[in-house]
Amino acid sequence: MRTHYCGLVDETLIDHPVALCGWVDTRRDHGGVIFIDLRDHEGVVQVVVDPDNAAAFKTASAVGYEYCLRVTGTVRRRVSANERVKTGHVEVLAERIEVLNAARDLPFVLHETTNEDLKLKYRYLDLRRPDMQRAMRMRTRLVSALRRHLDARGFQDIETPILTKATPEGARDYLVPSRVHAGEFYALPQSPQLFKQLLMMAGFDRYYQIARCFRDEDLRADRQPEFTQLDMEFAFVEERDVQDAVEDMIRAIFKEIADVELAAAFPRMTYEEAVRRYGSDKPDLRIALELVDVAEQVKQVEFKVFAEAASDPDGRVAALRLPGGADLTRKQIDELGAHVAKHGAKGLAWIRVDDRAKGREGLNSPIAKFLDDATLTALLDKVGAQTGDMVFFGAGEYKTVSDFMGALRLKVGRDRGLVENAWKPLWVVDFPMFEYDAEAGRYVALHHPFTAPKVDDVADLKANAKIAVSRGYDMVLNGNEIGGGSIRIHRPEMQSAVFDLLGISADEAQAKFGFLLEALKFGAPPHGGIAFGIDRIAALIAGTESIRDVIAFPKTTSAQCLMTAAPSPVPVAQLTELHVRVVERDPKA
Known part of the structure; x- marks a missing residue:
């Protein structure tokens, strides 16, 4: 259907025939000659329609904003170059114009609207904008570069389950009712945390996954109910082993994707120092x-x-x-x-x-x-x-x-x-093991319940829980936590002690984590890992405050998709088949 992309037509094609497909970015009628800026995901090229070509001229006269066209013609040099676009030294003299699909009046002009709800409702139009096209293509390159980097270093890309068991990781789970097991539910994973630990116990040594994760929590600019992370785990490592490996990876990725030279060695700062000096565990050192x-x-x-x-x-x-x-x-x-x-x-x-x-x-x-x-x-x-x-x-x-x-x-x-106009990465280390939740009357894990403490002795941990330090670490860049990880607990008695300190009874621990406690008894190796927020890294590289600008189909801050109207009610018959009944919420509750 096409021979070239609009944005790649250049001087090497002068006097050559081309067939282009794209959308009408602008149409201008200048003294009987019609100019159409035709746009595809590579960019824009100017199409000239001469009145001597009656059929093409008639079609061009009727096309409107965002019409989808196929244009065949010959490339020629422009009389007046436009240095603002990469095709600015050439144009295409149209021989034939086909309307592949007309467009009715758009709900907004693509490059003008600031109405976020309107853009999300018509996301497929918003995604046509060159800024969004560039952001999404950059994200594609980012993920590809991460895969290549890890594949070359012996990591195995292993998929873990999406339908899994509810685990306490600091946010509510999204639950999926089971049709064949009445009254029972799967949970969508908040992360592949336990499965990647089990993979280390299974002897896979180095694992990674571009993982979809789900958390039912209040949203902010840098949060979505479903998000993507680079999940990683290493066997037989200590903190510095993990940190050095992923620091090299982030340096290489930023150089390749953004041509940014990050520091040769990221500084390290304890959690205590970060909070004391900057009031945050993710300080912006700029x-x-x-x-x-x-x-x-x-x-x-x-x-x-x-x-x-x-x-x-x-x-x-x-x-x-x-x-x-x-x-x-x-x-x-x-x-x-x-x-x-x-x-x-x-x-x-x-x-x-x-x-x-x-x-x-x-x-x-x-x-x-x-x-x-x-x-x-x-x-x-x-x-x-x-x-x-x-x-x-x-x-x-x-x-x-x-x-x-x-x-x-x-x-x-x-x-x-x-x-400062700079990139300032650092490691924040030595996080507290627990923080006390006065409302719940118990300790909660600052990272997650599987993070190892710095002390090896269970009695020591229990006696000094309030001041216990974990083996957790976060990578921070310009005030954003882009990666968080830890060395994991690999001994069953320590894992049971941590559950106990978190108010998780032995029976509850067995019901929720019996498979993990059992696996730890069969020669589990010391292991650790980290997870990076793909959305956050892409947003930083794109220079945007919101991760919605680098996600194709994001949700609103109320966890809704305005385009598809999700979430939405389902028929009673379908709920019955799933053994689910909707109970109306008491407005006074």
């Missing part, structure tokens, strides 16, 4: 601003918000210096207060340094009256404040303060243009 602990400077002050947090072993008083921030207006400061409130802050204290040399008289602050001169001086010295700076303060429970001050750091860094 922003030089850092949090500073000032509890020692405010333990004795009259300001109870500071003093109580400073004296609490689980509290924190943190400061953030914004160089040159004294020009912030009161309205802007209030907006920052509203922003940190979304992240748990009950308030945002601040000191504006108008003239450091004037002492108290050179400061503007609603909290200065609660602080004596010595404390003010100590605080400003601690953070290195100079004339023209703004210093923000947060006080309260350690994690809450870290969260909202970390969010403040990102907000002012981006708003003030303090984000």
